[in-house]
Amino acid sequence: MNKREFLRTAGGAGLGLFLSPRLWAQYEAMPVERLAEEEAFWLAIRGKYRLKPDYINLESGYYSMQAEPVLEAFIKRVREVNYEASYYLRTKQVPDKTAARDKLAAMAGCSPGELCITRNTTESLDTVISGYDWKAGDEAVMSEQDYGHMLAHFRLQARRFGMVNKLVSIPVDPKSDDEVVQVYANAITPRTRLLLVPHMVNITGHILPVRKIADMAHAKGVDVLVDGAHAFAHIDYKIPDLGGDYYGASLHKWLGCPLGTGILYVRREKIPTLWPIFGDWRMTEDADIMKLNHTGTHPVHTDLAITSAIAFHDAIGSKRKEARLRYLQNYWTNKVRGVPNIVLYTPTDPARSCAIANVGIKGMDAMELAKSLLEQDKIFTVGVESASAGVHGVRVTPHVFIQPKELDKLVAALTRYARRTSVGH
């Protein structure tokens, strides 16, 4: 984005400038990897967030707070919708929501007819999982590292229709893409209809080679459902390039939208094959994705804030954001990798992860570690103890507003705990 485009995007959404033209001129042409380390630039962006001083927030993976300009635009929308009430819903709701959807489709790189706004990833993925006309003996493939509630929804289908779920386990630190692809390929049989794959594993931050997995699955006649909860607006990609048939993501994670916003992408040819969960005047066989989107009267102002969140995201730039987030993760993981008693559950290859990483201390329960980090070190993370996924550490998720000096505090705390473990405390 050049300076003029930046001014138009940021100003056009009513966000105002978060960098002075002088500062912007300085950074505009800088390669993204170098800019990732320019603290003055990121400090200006940090200034657009209201951060609680009580702790360092390294848990942006669950919900990423809205930047202040987005929050203000959202509140304005709440007031507008309340002021016009039914008049708004009857006259403006559809065109406004369509405009937000169109912007999202442009960002996702798909046609607007293949995308709808949902409440979250759960709604998006469950719409697909429930939308299949499962027959007894049909099979689906998924991993131990997938989100628990998605696995639960597959289990419901198994109980109800007698379909069969096959679970694979993704290696923590694969040496090649093929190693991962092979794990999935081994689980496919002539009865397999659908494969669920996480774009980014939520507990470890592992980015999977989705395109290669999808190509392999398609060659065997299997559809691919991608869980993009953590990937959208975090790493730079276009949904159709991943090759999946279905994609779901939450916008309250990395796009910084209000809580309760998500997307569902369905490849055009697949739309008529899905049964909607909620009835709509559009019928099952219709190729209109909106048939999957009838959730009744809902908080539309939430959806309207999407436009402002996209403007804020674009003003930073998708590639710049990805580079900064990867820089922050590597900044701290490089300092603790190899330290005795510290275990990383995130791949060593930097291309296989971005902001999220998971770290454990040998002999220390992950929940205990998260508690100690918060109470003793004022660092907020989340503990993950999953025997099935083989992960026993805290998930650490910095956002663009986090500074390296805050991560130094994490490194100091982890090394202190690791040393204590080795002397038997």
Ligand SMILES: Cc1ncc(COP(=O)(O)O)c(C=O)c1O
């Ligand atoms: C991989 C993954 N899938 C799905 C979800 C569900 O997201 P939501 O609660 O926004 O529906 C999450 C939530 O963290 C997740 O990490």
